Amino acid sequence: MNYEIVCGIETHIELATKTKIFCGCTTEFGGEPNTHCCPVCTGQPGTLPILNQKVVEYAIKAGLALNCKINTKSHMDRKNYVYPDLPKAYQISQYDEPLCEKGYIELDSGKRIGITRIHIEEDAGKLVHENGYTYIDYNRGGVPLIEIVSEPDISSAEEAREYAEKLQLTMRYIGISDCKMQEGSMRCDVNLSLRKPGDPNFGVRTEIKNINSLSFIQKAVIAEAERQADILDAGGTVVQQTMRYDEATNSVTPMRDKENSDDYRYFPDPDILRFCIDEAKVEEIRASLPELPFAKLRRYVNDLGLPEATAKQISRYRKVAEFFEGALAEGASVKNAANLIVGTIFSNMDTEEEKELFAVRISAAQFAALVKLADEKKINIGVAQSTLQKMLESGKPVEEFIKPEDLVGISDEVLENLCREAIEANPRAVDDVRNGKDKAINVMFGYIMKKTGGKADIRKAEALLRKLIGP
Amino acid sequence: MAISKAEIEKLAKLAKLSFSDEELERFTAEFDEIIAFADTINQSIEGGTEQIRSVGARMVSFDDLRPDEVMPSLPNEKILSNVEGYNGFFSVERSKK
Amino acid sequence: MRAGISELAIKLRNREISAVELTKAYIDAIEKLNPTLNAYVHLTFDIALKAAEQADQMLKEGDAPPLCGIPMALKDNICTDGLPTTCCSRILTGFKPYYDATVWEKLKKQGAVLLGKTNMDEFAMGSTSETSCYGAPLNPRNTNYVTGGSSGGSAAAVCANLAVYSLGSDTGGSIRQPASFCGVVGLKPTYGAVSRYGLIAYGSSLDQIGPLTNSVKDAAIVFDAVRGGDKRDQTSVDYDYGPSLTQCLEQDVKGLRIGVAEEFFEGINPEIKSKIEEAIALLEKNGAKIEHIRLPALKLALPVYYIIACAEASSNLGRYDGIRYGYRTASYTSIEEMIVKTRSEGFGDEVKRRIMLGTYVLSSGYYDAYYKKACLIREEINREFDAVFETCDVLVAPTAPNTAFPLNYKGASPVEIYLSDICTVPVNIAGVPAISVPCGVDAKGLPIGMQIIGKKFDEATVLQVAHFYEQSAGEVIGAYEGGAGI
Known part of the structure; x- marks a missing residue:
């Protein structure tokens, strides 16, 4: 029954x-x-x-x-x-x-x-x-x-x-x-x-x-x-x-x-x-209450446009939400900040308690400084992730790992020259691409990334390479 | 209203007291009179429905309550000074002859 | 005439006598008389002599407080650090608190000399002090009679001059009634005027500590020393009485409105009634205006008192389980049985009766009819008192319907003994102050007490009327021969 x-x-x-x-x-x-x-x-x-x-x-x-x-x-x-x-x-x-x-x-x-x-x-x-x-x-x-x-x-x-x-x-x-x-x-x-x-x-x-x-x-x-x-x-x-x-x-x-x-x-x-x-x-006591997790969740989804799953993970822990909102206040983008928290910072935290405590060695402002480099495409997301990991381990700010000179210099002109170099250095790969083996383009990406220490904008590079290689 | 011996025994259980049969007889008889005496309040003044409060009408405000400030606790020897303790605990043998 | 506190204070300051000499005189008297009177149950002579030495030092340095070096006594339900405090109950055998009651802390600071702890009804439950596990104290006026209770030892000690003053506690008359039976002065202050911290609870919403003394002036001095708000007792009030209540004593009663409620005189022994009426006539002759008033709810005060006090007591006394302090039974087969046996062997009959009544009136199915109803009537009694004090400054009434009982008087039943609290309990229910002053003796030579009741925190007027009466009535009761002789 x-x-x-x-x-x-x-x-x-x-x-x-x-x-x-x-x-x-x-x-x-x-x-x-x-x-x-x-x-x-x-x-x-x-x-x-x-x-x-x-x-x-x-x-x-x-x-x-x-x-x-x-x-x-x-x-x-x-x-x-x-x-x-x-x-x-x-x-x-x-x-x-x-x-x-x-x-x-x-x-x-x-x-x-x-x-x-x-x-x-x-x-x-x-x-x-x-x-x-x-x-x-x-x-x-x-x-x-x-x-x-x-x-x-x-x-x-x-x-x-x-x-x-x-x-x-x-x-x-x-x-x-x-x-x-x-x-x-x-x-x-x-x-x-x-x-x-x-x-x-x-x-x-x-x-x-x-x-x-x-x-x-x-x-x-x-x-x-x-x-x-x-x-x-x-x-x-x-x-x-x-x-x-x-x-x-x-x-x-x-x-x-x-x-x-x-x-x-x-x-x-x-x-x-x-x-x-x-x-x-x-x-007075009501005014002293923080925004509650469910209100935050709704706001993150409706106003900030975060996917429900990500919003839930961040809003769940008060200290995480505060860190996240602190980074936004410093000008970090919603998407990159959220993804770096959930993808990189949380990978260091195995238990609920650790997330609850959220004992990170960098401040929300320091985190925001890194996120902004990614936002401005001065570094790609992979570099952002590995740099963040180093920052978390050392407690040192982003400037310790990425020098200002690393960020300038990859102008459109430099990138175009690098693309030409890559094509010249890899004639076989160029032939393969022309013959429809699209994956061969990765050889040229590898060359460019190696030369720029990973700081090149990969999408721009792809567009340039395709233009230069031709149909 | 007469009170039964069974009721007295139930009350004794609640009060953690025990009585011998002779005591129980005596207590039951006395209790009848005491309850009758207490009952005189029910012969007059119709009971209201209002809630009763602690210590009359006096009230304190939130600001009069004790601030959350730690005061030193007392040494364990003081806490156990009226009893034979064991390793800092109060201790009771579970049965004793 | 026996010296009062202020005369002794002058003698101490003038070096006519040292505090040590004074203390020794009291110790001698106690050693001589206490074996008969049984006023004290724990003697603290060593500590008294040390305190007296320190008091002499304070006196030498000057600026000593009024009670410095004065030998006194505390009722055995007032906690004293490191000294026995047993409520005269077997269940607290050997109990020595490791903290002081606020009143004792205050007195100690002022150089008070504690001679010992005084006899009382077990847990302050009784009107004769005969429920003490140490046996009854005897009335110094006539040792075939009881002292009254529950602060019987405190009253006897002051009466027999085995202490200059003592503190008692009053839940339903336990200061005033023994004061009346022994022919001394007893003041029950307004509920909240004196801290209850360290007073072992009987009926928490009624209990109040107060002085037993040989004169109204002494009562004012002791009250001054112990009153005041206490952050350890939330029900205490830091009322502004001004610097000293002794200042109000010199005024007369001209124009004062004195209320006389006929309810207080119903069923009163005619000898007592006529003495009180004489006293009222004396006050009237001296310019007081007598107002005849009614307090109809008073007839319910007694059952209301027993219901509320016993309900609170049944809860307050639950903690005596043999685990943390006091008596523990010798043999048992489980902790539950240990607790039941400890309590059944440790408490006397009267305490058990009141725990049982309290348990009954709070138990499910009876709460509304008894406890709740009693609380509602209590509010009604309060309203009647409030109304009466709109038109009167004080009320005058007998302290007790009878003079001291003979020893071992059992009455027809426990209830008959309860009835002797009829004049005193309304005061505790209303939380107002009242004093008992001697106003004569009956045919057997036993003292009669008159009660003067005031409005909340108006101890000043209560003391003023009592003092005026005491001074103008002259010697209404023979002086006690014996004691410390100082």
């Missing part, structure tokens, strides 16, 4: 603030156990939380980037549950007055996946189970998180992956998180149920917790949809429970119950005053 997938994703993202959400301890990843801690983030009696302004700002940024409505009044709630990684026995979170609500992410297909809400909360500590002991490190306790909850609008594994990927890209773009799924700074929980096509009612859903890569999201959705379909086909019913995706076996299995009841007894945290963010502040 065919079923329709109904899927929503809850994403936790660690914010890249300097300090924790309620105290001045650093959020730096790692560190010796319990060294990024103080009385507040270890829940010592008598201590009180003081909300970090940057956390609110970053959450609003996320909300604006995801087309949300920003609640100008908001407050923190306590979510009560006892577990050793939670030193106060409650997590300070937001329940009924989240900072952001009602946004969306647009997929490539044009379909919009609704964002129900974005709220801020604190992360828990880390447990290590070893030798019959549980060891606890609270370094991560109190690191700020945003939780982004989607509507159950996702209806395929591909859409689930694309949603998460677009979300990751956007959060990195606006600079609020590095969203490294392997390190846990972005974690996804997938809610999934099946229903018969056209059925207005939702089926029983399960929640797959803590998926830590984009491809696993896709695989987990497929695996869980198959598992549920098998149950339904056999006339069974799906049990509402929390699941774990096991990447080794590509299967979804129920998680051992934490023995925690679902009754979190939320109530407003009396230690933290309700806060308001006026419209002007929201607008």
Whole structure:
């Protein structure tokens, strides 16, 4: 039987603030156990939380980037549950007055996946189970998180992956998180149920917790949809429970119950005053947002005339786009700049992370200087590529590799003389060309390029040679 | 409204408390009276629908929130000063006789 | 007459007595009387003597603050770096914080001499201090009676002159009611006037630290020393009180509008009622205008208080799980069981009752009917107080409906004991300041307290009326014989 997938994703993202959400301890990843801690983030009696302004700002940024409505009044709630990684026995979170609500992410297909809400909360500590002991490190306790909850609008594994990927890209773009799924700074929980096509009612859903890569999201959705379909086909019913995706076996299995009841007894945290963010502040934060990747993509295609594939590769990474736009601002042409970035610079970068970081040794202006030589046809594209490679390796500007005297001198007159020389030096090739062996003209090209150190305009040379050789 | 022993047990589980049978009997009886006392608020004033907020009506603005400036953390010995730690970790044996 | 803080300050500055000598006198008195009274649960004499030496040095150098060299006590729920802070609960056995409460940090800087930590109801939950895991403190006025609670040890220490002053905390009357039972002065400041950082929380939206003293003037001096905004407590307010609240004390009550709400007098012991009425008559005779007003929502204050305080407490006390500090049970088969056993063995019955009630009123299905409803009524009570303070400068009421209970008095039920907080809890719900001053004794010779309630951040008028009453009423209650004798 065919079923329709109904899927929503809850994403936790660690914010890249300097300090924790309620105290001045650093959020730096790692560190010796319990060294990024103080009385507040270890829940010592008598201590009180003081909300970090940057956390609110970053959450609003996320909300604006995801087309949300920003609640100008908001407050923190306590979510009560006892577990050793939670030193106060409650997590300070937001329940009924989240900072952001009602946004969306647009997929490539044009379909919009609704964002129900974005709220801020604190992360828990880390447990290590070893030798019959549980060891606890609270370094991560109190690191700020945003939780982004989607509507159950996702209806395929591909859409689930694309949603998460677009979300990751956007959060990195606006600079609020590095969203490294392997390190846990972005974690996804997938809610999934099946229903018969056209059925207005939702089926029983399960929640797959803590998926830590984009491809696993896709695989987990497929695996869980198959598992549920098998149950339904056999006339069974799906049990509402929390699941774990096991990447080794590509299967979804129920998680051992934490023995925690679902009754979190939320109530407003009396230690933290309700806060308001006026419209002007929201607008100020909106103005600080960079142009988002999807807007850039559209602009690159529609206004700059870049092919979709190239535009996508450049707009995907904020630093690449900035480098590209920096070069354009210096007068580089769209086409040559884009092709050199995607063709030459990216060939030095194997991973997404490297492209994300885009640590190149030359500035956008230096890059533009090279691109302009190619634009003005003072060098051909092959030379541009090899020179760029040398520049990237050495960090030196274009002048180090191409001297001014190399660029002048190949005037039309010189080129014509060179063509005559080439014809005289290669009589057999000339005969071959006359006899229809067109490829023989390459012999003359080789001669000219060798003489000019590759700087001759090959098209001009071809036209001249054909004129001189005659039909 | 009488509260059942089962309900008391459920609450105890949430509160991470356990009671002996004798304590449970006593607590259930006392709790009935305490709930009846708490219930007196429902005998008057019709409940509104407005949302409740933390600490009354006082509010702060964005500018009053804490600036994101790192303060030194405390040495690990201080953090663990009230407990027997292990290699810098808080540590709990998972079972003990 | 016992010397007040300002007289002692003069003696210290004139070298009539050194801070070390003064401290030793208090240590002697504590050693003599505390075994009976049980006012202190942790003694810090070594630290006190060191602090006294330093205070003498500060005094010698001149320019010492008013509280420099004055021996004092802190309630056992106020965190003191390196010193035991246990809330008189088994679950905090051996706990020594590695940070100071803001109030203690402030006092330490001014050269205060800490004699020890005082007895209290476990986690400040109680009206008699009998829920302390160290046993009840005894009322110095009559040791067959309780001190009141929860700051019973703080009240007893000041009453018996085992400290010049002490700090307590007040969530539903825990400073004012023991002050009233022991015949001393107790001030609960406006919510937010004093930082709560380092005060181990009971009901966070109600808790407030304040002084217990032998006179209204001393209360003003101590309040001056501990008040002020704190960046570590977002609910604190940096209110501009001017340089010192002692300046307002010399004014009389002429023209002041004093509100009397009949709701405060319902079910009050007639002896107490008549003493308060005498006091009101005295104020009226001296030019105050008496306004008879109504506070209809007051009858709901008590259940509202118990619902809100217990809800907050059930959450605040979740952290006592045996993992990071305090008591841990001896044997268990899982961490979950360790936590449950630690808590069941570590908390006393009253704490468990309140955690259970708090858990109940927040749990799904009951939240709206209890917690949310209580918060709405709290807003209504606030509105009534706001309205009353449009026409009155202060309200006068009894502090408690009864004088001290005999020891081990259980009442018919926990609820009957809860009812004794009827006069004090509305003040915490509204977050306004109030003071309890002695206004006489009952037939058994037990002290009676009068409560003066003001509008938010108007401690000045509260202290002014209390001081005027204290001065014009004269000796309403016999002096305590014994203690440090200074």
